[in-house]
Amino acid sequence: MTRTEPTSAPISPHAQRIVLAHGGGGQLTDELIEDIIRPRLNNEWLEALDDSAVLSVPAGNLAFTTDSYVVQPLEFPGGDIGRLAVSGTVNDLAVCGAEPAHIALSLILEEGLDLELLRRMLDSIAAAADEAGVRIVTGDTKVVARGQADGMYINTTGVGMIRPGRSLGMAQVQAGDVVLVSGEIADHGLAVMLQREPQTAIRSELKSDAAPLNGLIARLLEQVPEVIFLRDPTRGGLAGVIADLAERTGLHLVIDETRIPIRQETLYAAEMLGLDPLDVANEGKVVVVVRPNAADAALETLRADPLGCRAAIIGQFEGEADGLCELLTDVGGRRIIQKPYGEELPRIC
Amino acid sequence: MCLALPAKIVEKDGEDAWVLLGDARMKVNLVMTPEAEVDDWVLVHAGFAIQQLSEEDALETWQLIDDLRQPEEAAS
Amino acid sequence: MTIRAQMSRLTEDLHACADRLGRPASFMEVCGTHTVNACRSGVHSLMPSTVRLISGPGCPVCVTAQRYIDALIELGRDDDVTLTTYGDMMRVAGAGGSLELARSEGADVRIVTSTMEAVELARREPGRQVVFAAVGFETTAPATAAAVLAAKRDGLANFTVLPCHKLVLPAMMALLADPEAQIDGFICPGHVSVIIGAEAYRPVVDQHAKPCVVTGFEALQIMDGILALTRQLEAGETKLENRYPQVVSNEGNPKAMALIDKVFQPGDSAWRAIGMIARSGLDLRPDYAEFDAFQRYGITLGEDHDPPGCRCGEVITGKCAPADCPLFGTVCTPIYPIGPCMVSSEGSCQAWFKYRRQEMKHAERRAAQEEIVS
Numbered sequence: 001m002t003r004t005e006p007t008s009a010p011i012s013p014h015a016q017r018i019v020l021a022h023g024g025g026g027q028l029t030d031e032l033i034e035d036i037i038r039p040r041l042n043n044e045w046l047e048a049l050d051d052s053a054v055l056s057v058p059a060g061n062l063a064f065t066t067d068s069y070v071v072q073p074l075e076f077p078g079g080d081i082g083r084l085a086v087s088g089t090v091n092d093l094a095v096c097g098a099e100p101a102h103i104a105l106s107l108i109l110e111e112g113l114d115l116e117l118l119r120r121m122l123d124s125i126a127a128a129a130d131e132a133g134v135r136i137v138t139g140d141t142k143v144v145a146r147g148q149a150d151g152m153y154i155n156t157t158g159v160g161m162i163r164p165g166r167s168l169g170m171a172q173v174q175a176g177d178v179v180l181v182s183g184e185i186a187d188h189g190l191a192v193m194l195q196r197e198p199q200t201a202i203r204s205e206l207k208s209d210a211a212p213l214n215g216l217i218a219r220l221l222e223q224v225p226e227v228i229f230l231r232d233p234t235r236g237g238l239a240g241v242i243a244d245l246a247e248r249t250g251l252h253l254v255i256d257e258t259r260i261p262i263r264q265e266t267l268y269a270a271e272m273l274g275l276d277p278l279d280v281a282n283e284g285k286v287v288v289v290v291r292p293n294a295a296d297a298a299l300e301t302l303r304a305d306p307l308g309c310r311a312a313i314i315g316q317f318e319g320e321a322d323g324l325c326e327l328l329t330d331v332g333g334r335r336i337i338q339k340p341y342g343e344e345l346p347r348i349c
Numbered sequence: 350m351c352l353a354l355p356a357k358i359v360e361k362d363g364e365d366a367w368v369l370l371g372d373a374r375m376k377v378n379l380v381m382t383p384e385a386e387v388d389d390w391v392l393v394h395a396g397f398a399i400q401q402l403s404e405e406d407a408l409e410t411w412q413l414i415d416d417l418r419q420p421e422e423a424a425s
Numbered sequence: 426m427t428i429r430a431q432m433s434r435l436t437e438d439l440h441a442c443a444d445r446l447g448r449p450a451s452f453m454e455v456c457g458t459h460t461v462n463a464c465r466s467g468v469h470s471l472m473p474s475t476v477r478l479i480s481g482p483g484c485p486v487c488v489t490a491q492r493y494i495d496a497l498i499e500l501g502r503d504d505d506v507t508l509t510t511y512g513d514m515m516r517v518a519g520a521g522g523s524l525e526l527a528r529s530e531g532a533d534v535r536i537v538t539s540t541m542e543a544v545e546l547a548r549r550e551p552g553r554q555v556v557f558a559a560v561g562f563e564t565t566a567p568a569t570a571a572a573v574l575a576a577k578r579d580g581l582a583n584f585t586v587l588p589c590h591k592l593v594l595p596a597m598m599a600l601l602a603d604p605e606a607q608i609d610g611f612i613c614p615g616h617v618s619v620i621i622g623a624e625a626y627r628p629v630v631d632q633h634a635k636p637c638v639v640t641g642f643e644a645l646q647i648m649d650g651i652l653a654l655t656r657q658l659e660a661g662e663t664k665l666e667n668r669y670p671q672v673v674s675n676e677g678n679p680k681a682m683a684l685i686d687k688v689f690q691p692g693d694s695a696w697r698a699i700g701m702i703a704r705s706g707l708d709l710r711p712d713y714a715e716f717d718a719f720q721r722y723g724i725t726l727g728e729d730h731d732p733p734g735c736r737c738g739e740v741i742t743g744k745c746a747p748a749d750c751p752l753f754g755t756v757c758t759p760i761y762p763i764g765p766c767m768v769s770s771e772g773s774c775q776a777w778f779k780y781r782r783q784e785m786k787h788a789e790r791r792a793a794q795e796e797i798v799s
Contacts, residue, residue: 194373201396201539204373258429264415268371271414273538274352274512276465331644332429332436333467338779341759345512346538348352348395348565352458353564353616355672378541380571381681392619392672395511396539397568400619400678406671413643416428 023143622677
């Protein structure tokens, strides 16, 4: 019996979807990489197609981070899972004081995934990597049977060199230090939530803030040496970061609610769903702790960047050593901020 | 069980309507406020308009919410 | 004038009024949304120490009996059943876990923000039996009624509701019938009042001589309500005041009341941690029996047992504060709730835990430090 098989035919114009064989390590895997992935992400490392990317690094400290992305829906106003996967890992490196450099990209695709959607996600990954100035140097693709994943999942792992002579850390925080946030909060979490069932009865212009912040952070660290700590308020929202800051420094942190930047439409959406915007995720914001004498300089530097133009000073550490974060509420009352418990559910009560 | 917000009707199709909350559009049911028409204000709870409101009263409620984020002093 | 300046003026007035009153006063906010908003905006921190807010039974999630949750979970084990619920109910535990846990074990549970989404789901997926967990007070009951009417009109054979609606006034009257209840006045639930009308609270004022104030949900409105109640006590008055007339009329919304009346009839209802209260719930009328999940699935509710040591019943009736319960914050926390008041985000215990527990620790520590200094 003779059977002829195409040897290097491009992906059939009729093939619109991912099939299990795309992850089988055979010809279809090669086609996926050659026709869809590499043209979008190519660089000298991917060109080599080795099992590992070999990087030459200067002496010093390397920051190393990993994160998985499972957001639903895959595309939402202001971003998509691809942009999120690059920005999230870049930001995790940047807030540790590192210059993000190289990213490993791992895709888990569900059988039946629309190839056009995959192309869009890869374009988005490439665009976000360009924006951040990082290279995707190695990767992996697996396909799982229909129903075993939700469209696609992405893992990104990144490395970057820590700026020499610059150490950031919570241990340095002391009474008097000032807290800033780089812009309006809660956009990402609410924009995504409004795209999900059952909130589809709500149509909003709200956009995710997903963005790589390494440029903004690099300028801040260069121009304001008094910056001592950075953290991106992703899951758990601003509340998660400020409660953690108070708890782990053991200091008393007072935050003024009226100074926390938030878009009016975001506040409305939060009211509609019964959510506290402080608990809602951000993907393009950074919380900054700075010595009091440089708070204005930090604010100015943040505001000079389009990604930080709505930055604000929101609070200050006080002397009392009780590890609590206190919110001076918008009506002048006081309450203690705690970390959110987990998934925030829309409520009608 | 009481989260409710005032919203303006921008489109009406029998019992169903779309209201505007800030810049967000939301689908609501008008069975409890059948007289409400386009441009009228209603109080929305769990996908239903539960009361018709005067524009003045509706705006007053929104003002209370908007005012919450007016800083005490101009940010430095 | 900024909101803070307005609040500060109200606060000063309240402190002065409480001083003139010269004795402690306890007011019950009946609605859970009042509880959450007061805690979230720090209203308690602004109040004089002699004026106390008690969180009443106004969280329908907290007063939903365990056996009702257990019945929902049992229904969810049926492969043909899709449970639909407001997000509020997901973490409420029955004796056998919560809907969140049931979902992790394979039950098809979907969160809706409107009853009409549940009806729409039944239309879209005719192969599924869609059951809506119909909880809530008078604000939410008309929406359930409208869904049942829509299902009847469209002849939807795959839509039912498991009714557990509760009525506010019978609960308030039952609380006042308890001679140990420590309640000097009520902040009446603003949006329930939209439906039933401010005049509905007249029996509380006339028969029990307790002041009632209907107010809105913004912190300023809540403080205004507390001040109005304190002023009544100071003047020795017992009045029904509607301080939310922008949205609450005296007679309520007759269309909404008619919807409730068309589909439901009053029935005895079990309140978690309080017990059975006569005619405090809503049962489907016989005309709509085909949409009653109790009937379709032959569900009878078993016995309810409140967890040992739990003082939620006393918290809801104002006899003790959440922090007085030995379980509070130790074994009973929002992540692992034991009592009903800890399960819902608007439950008094969870609101206290989330917003006030640390605050109280903070106050204790300060007091202890002052003692050492002096």
